[in-house]
Amino acid sequence: APAQLTGGMVRAASFDTWPQEVEWLADQVVAARRTGQAASWSQIAVLTRTNAPIGSIFSALAERDVPVEIVGLGGLLEVPEIVDVVATLRLIDDVTANPDLVRLLSGPRWRIGSGDLALLGVRATELLRASQPRAGSDQSDLASRIGEEFEPAAQLCLMDAVEDLGATPLSPEARQRLGAFAAELRELRTHVDEPLLELVHRVIQASGIALELSSDVDLFAAGRRRQLERFADAVGEYVDIDGDGRLSGLLAWFDAESKEGQGLDRAVPSSDDSVKLLTVHRSKGLEWDLVFLPGLVAKTFPSTQSPDNWTTQAAVMPAALRGDAAWVPQLGEVSKTELKTSYRDAISYAQRQAEDRLIYVAVTRARTQLVASCHYWFPGRKTKKDPSDYFETLSQAAGTRIEVAQEASETNPLLGEELRHPWPVPIDEAKLAALTDAAEQIRRAGFGDEALMAATDPEAQQQRQTWHSLAEMLIAAERQRRRPRTAVKLPASISASALMMANRDQAAFAAQVLRPMPRPISQRTSVGSRFHEWLETRFAMTGLFDDSFDADEQDESSGSADQLLRSLIEAFERGRYAELTPLCIEEPFILTIGDQQVRGRLDAVFATPGDETYDYQIVDWKTSNAPADPLQLSIYRLAWAHSTQVPLDRVDAVFYHVLNDQVERPQLLDEPSMIELLAGLTARDNLDL
Numbered sequence: 001a002p003a004q005l006t007g008g009m010v011r012a013a014s015f016d017t018w019p020q021e022v023e024w025l026a027d028q029v030v031a032a033r034r035t036g037q038a039a040s041w042s043q044i045a046v047l048t049r050t051n052a053p054i055g056s057i058f059s060a061l062a063e064r065d066v067p068v069e070i071v072g073l074g075g076l077l078e079v080p081e082i083v084d085v086v087a088t089l090r091l092i093d094d095v096t097a098n099p100d101l102v103r104l105l106s107g108p109r110w111r112i113g114s115g116d117l118a119l120l121g122v123r124a125t126e127l128l129r130a131s132q133p134r135a136g137s138d139q140s141d142l143a144s145r146i147g148e149e150f151e152p153a154a155q156l157c158l159m160d161a162v163e164d165l166g167a168t169p170l171s172p173e174a175r176q177r178l179g180a181f182a183a184e185l186r187e188l189r190t191h192v193d194e195p196l197l198e199l200v201h202r203v204i205q206a207s208g209i210a211l212e213l214s215s216d217v218d219l220f221a222a223g224r225r226r227q228l229e230r231f232a233d234a235v236g237e238y239v240d241i242d243g244d245g246r247l248s249g250l251l252a253w254f255d256a257e258s259k260e261g262q263g264l265d266r267a268v269p270s271s272d273d274s275v276k277l278l279t280v281h282r283s284k285g286l287e288w289d290l291v292f293l294p295g296l297v298a299k300t301f302p303s304t305q306s307p308d309n310w311t312t313q314a315a316v317m318p319a320a321l322r323g324d325a326a327w328v329p330q331l332g333e334v335s336k337t338e339l340k341t342s343y344r345d346a347i348s349y350a351q352r353q354a355e356d357r358l359i360y361v362a363v364t365r366a367r368t369q370l371v372a373s374c375h376y377w378f379p380g381r382k383t384k385k386d387p388s389d390y391f392e393t394l395s396q397a398a399g400t401r402i403e404v405a406q407e408a409s410e411t412n413p414l415l416g417e418e419l420r421h422p423w424p425v426p427i428d429e430a431k432l433a434a435l436t437d438a439a440e441q442i443r444r445a446g447f448g449d450e451a452l453m454a455a456t457d458p459e460a461q462q463q464r465q466t467w468h469s470l471a472e473m474l475i476a477a478e479r480q481r482r483r484p485r486t487a488v489k490l491p492a493s494i495s496a497s498a499l500m501m502a503n504r505d506q507a508a509f510a511a512q513v514l515r516p517m518p519r520p521i522s523q524r525t526s527v528g529s530r531f532h533e534w535l536e537t538r539f540a541m542t543g544l545f546d547d548s549f550d551a552d553e554q555d556e557s558s559g560s561a562d563q564l565l566r567s568l569i570e571a572f573e574r575g576r577y578a579e580l581t582p583l584c585i586e587e588p589f590i591l592t593i594g595d596q597q598v599r600g601r602l603d604a605v606f607a608t609p610g611d612e613t614y615d616y617q618i619v620d621w622k623t624s625n626a627p628a629d630p631l632q633l634s635i636y637r638l639a640w641a642h643s644t645q646v647p648l649d650r651v652d653a654v655f656y657h658v659l660n661d662q663v664e665r666p667q668l669l670d671e672p673s674m675i676e677l678l679a680g681l682t683a684r685d686n687l688d689l
Contacts, residue, residue, distance in 0.1 A: 008366060010397040013373045013404035014387060017414055018295075019056075021375045024404065025294055026060035028371065029275060032290055033066075037369065041067050042269075043289040045276040047362050049301040051258060053294065054078045054277055061275060062224065070227055071269045071278035073234040073257050081209050081224065082231050084109075086254060088203050092189050093247045095159040102158070108427075109207065110181055116174035123168045124161035130627060159185075196250055200235050204228065211473055226272070280362045291366035296374045296391035302355035307347045311339055359390050370394070376408035382415070384408050490681060493590075496600030496635045502681055503631055527564045528623045531658075532586065532603070534569060535621070539585060568623055568658050575661040577619065582606050591639040593671070596678050602636050614652040616640060621656055622664075628655045630666035631677075637668055 015021040025046065032038045046057055054070060055078030061068045070076050077086065084107060087100035105112040105120075112120075161168070162182050165175060184206055191202055204210050213225040238253055269276045269286065276288065295301060310316040311331065319330050329346035332338050363370060372394040374387040387395075395402060490502065502509040572578060582604040591598045604619045611617075618636050622628055637653040648670060655664040669677065 009369045009401065010394055011369070011371045011401045011403055012391070012395045012398040013371070013402065014391070014395075014406055015373065015375045015404060016406045016409055017377045018375045018379065019414070020406070021294055021373050022053075022056050022060045025057065025292055025371075025373065026064055026066070028292070029061060029066055030064050038290045040273050041275050042271075042273045044292075045278070045283070045286075045288040045290070045365065046292045046294065047278060047280045047283050047365065048295060049280060049303065049358075051075050051078060051279060054279075055080075057294070058277055061277070067272070067274035068277055069269060069272055069274040070230070071276055072282045073231070073254075075277060075279065076227055076231050076234065077254060077258050079224075079227050079231075081213065081228060084207065085200070085203055085209065085228075085231070086251070088185075088188070088207065089200070089247060090251060091159065091185060092192055092199075092203075093251055096155055096157045098156065098158045101162070105178075105181065110177050112174050112177060113171075116170050119168050119170055120158055120161045120178075121156075123164075123166060124156050124158045126166075127160045127164060128156055192247060196239050196247065197232070197236050199247065200232060204232070226274075280358055283365050284361055287365055287367050289367050290369045290371070291362075292371045292373070293362055293394075294373045296372055296388050296394070297376075297385040298388045299385070301359065301388055301390060302352060307351040309344065309347055311343065363394075372398070376406075377412045377414055379414045381412055384412070490596065490678070492595070493597040493599060496598055496632060499598055499635070500629050500631050503677065504629070506681070527561050527568070530561070530565050531568050531623055532621070534565070535572075535585060535604075539582060564623075571659050571661065575656075575658065576663075577604075577606075577656065580606055582619075583616075589636075589639040589643060591635065591642060593638075593674055593678060598635055598639070600635065600639070602640065605640060608652070611652075613650075615646055615650045616644070616652065618651065618653040619656050620654070621658055623658055625657050625660060625662075628664065628666070630668055633666065634669040634674060638671060638674060 013021075013024060015024065029044055029046075032044060033041060038044045048054055048057070051072075054075035058068055058070060058075075058079060070079065076082050084104060087097075087103050090097040090100045091104070102117065104110060105117065106114075162178050165178060170178070188199075188203060188206060191199055194202075210225065210228060213228060235250065238250060269278075276286075298304075308316045310318045319325060319328050322328060329343065329350050331343050372391055374385075374391045376384045376386070378385065490499075494502075498509065583606060584602070585604045587602040587605060589600060589602065591600075602618055603621045606617045606619065608614050608617050618633070618640055620628070620633060620636065633653040633655065637651045638648065641648045641651050652665075653668060655666070656662075657664065
């Protein structure tokens with residue numbers, strides 16, 4: 001220490017379990033502020049080797065109403081509300097992010113229970129199986145012959161089940177909440193291409209997290225809203241670096257920060273009077289009166305993870321090409337001894353030197369007092385951890401100031417405890433009762449407190465301003481919820497494919513009516529168009545193509561368009577319709593049902609004179625094995641019956657899957673059911689935006 005100072009104090013403590021260490025640390029922080037060991041909260045810091053422990057330490061301090069600031073993005077990613085925001089962003093970017101979906105659905109907002117989640121998994125399995133080619137089908141044989149991968153990366157997607165619940169026996173509450181969740185995520189996904197910072201703020205607003213953190217007394221007192229603001233600031237810094245950044249890049253940055261957490265983020269503590277919680281890497285150049293160093297256990301600090309060895313790890317840059325090549329070990333000669341022993345030992349030694357420099361940084365952040373601690377048992381582990389040699393050195397320096405020295409248990413006392421958590425998270429009934437009582441008092445007294453409104457005391461004025469700001473946020477949120485919606489009615493004349501969209505996804509249909517957008521032409525759509533053209537030539541008939549052509553866009557293939565077309569033609573020539581001649585193909589129609597016109601075209605119509613049941617058969621060619629919409633055939637059958645003046649039950653209608661020569665004959669709607677469906681679409685609020 002400088003000559004005018006007396007030097008600092010080192011304290012040490014060891015605990016049986018990690019939770020005991022965290023609880024003791026949080027109590028010591030409170031005691032330090034109460035006894036004057038630290039002049040302010042901002043003169044206290046907790047430094048960790050990695051980001052992983054930050055979440056539990058933050059929670060323990062917040063439970064004691066200690067104002068705490070997590071410095072750096074890596075630690076922020078451990079905070080529960082930020083984890084939820086990131087989980088939503090992952091689902092927007094990738095609907096197959098099943099763990100993130102389960103976290104959100106089982107969390108305190110949506111509260112879907114384990115039974116309903118299990119049923120959701122069953123439904124997702126059903127949808128996956130329905131989308132796969134059947135074993136031994138012509139499509140499977142064809143794929144093996146031409147080397148195509150019809151489903152190269154099929155995987156279970158819970159979001160598919162959320163979007164299509166079918167007849168799954170969910171509880172009424174779960175079905176309602178899942179519908180609301182799907183609608184919210186569908187809306188958020190429409191904004192995926194907007195600037196990243198705007199998208200993040202949109203997710204925060206849609207979830208209501210910011211409002212919750214501001215209106216909850218305990219969460220507000222703990223400064224949880226500030227962590228959310230710093231997360232948004234971190235996203236802003238990423239955008240400043242990569243102005244054209246995409247959501248996938250931002251998420252990759254989050255992953256790198258969580259796993260590596262070294263040098264990716266240069267955030268500095270704010271001037272707020274709060275305890276600073278950060279990793280040792282980010283503490284360089286900073287000082288505090290009181291510094292806590294928890295988790296000083298072997299293989300963690302110092303870390304003993306395998307060093308980066310470019311001779312065995314393809315992702316590591318060769319040492320000779322690094323900018324700091326002069327300061328890192330270099331491979332002397334390419335030999336077995338050098339590779340397996342000398343060079344490996346050299347980089348291991350260099351890694352330990354780096355850890356030694358890091359502990360030096362950690363210890364020298366304390367101006368007057370350093371508190372080192374360790375534990376033996378961590379939740380979920382069957383083998384105990386030992387104190388690191390860093391802790392042993394600091395314990396010797398502490399001397400008589402070893403405040404706790406617990407012995408290690410024979411077995412992990414935490415085994416099994418981490419499994420005993422109520423799930424979904426229960427509502428805090430006491431807090432709910434207190435909030436209800438407070439709301440009732442405000443209703444009886446009227447808005448505001450006259451004495452508080454008239455007060456000139458600075459603290460009272462600050463409280464008044466806080467209440468006003470919160471009231472404005474609540475009012476803005478309610479206005480947004482009640483915002484008038486633009487009514488979207490079914491057009492007087494609508495194509496069959498548009499009617500199918502309106503029945504399947506009303507919000508998407510309404511958006512298309514209000515803001516018509518060109519539909520992307522997929523490979524499957526292109527092949528379908530060419531196949532229909534080939535059929536016209538084959539049957540020597542010319543039909544009319546219109547803009548309502550509805551190919552099987554969901555079933556993309558990795559094979560070329562020419563290969564797919566050849567496969568379809570070969571399969572058709574082997575199939576059951578190869579020797580039949582249709583009455584017409586690509587036949588246009590206009591069907592009038594009540595006041596509604598539906599237009600479209602029929603792929604093919606065959607006469608069936610020898611059939612005692614039907615006079616005609618309508619065939620819709622399907623160029624994939626994906627499930628088809630029965631509403632399409634219902635419209636076609638009714639249109640042909642009207643135009644030919646034959647009874648509806650004398651008209652057959654089928655989907656013909658060309659690749660596997662399979663006929664699909666779904667249950668179809670009769671005319672009264674069609675009228676009821678149209679009336680229901682006209683009356684539904686979901687057609688509003």
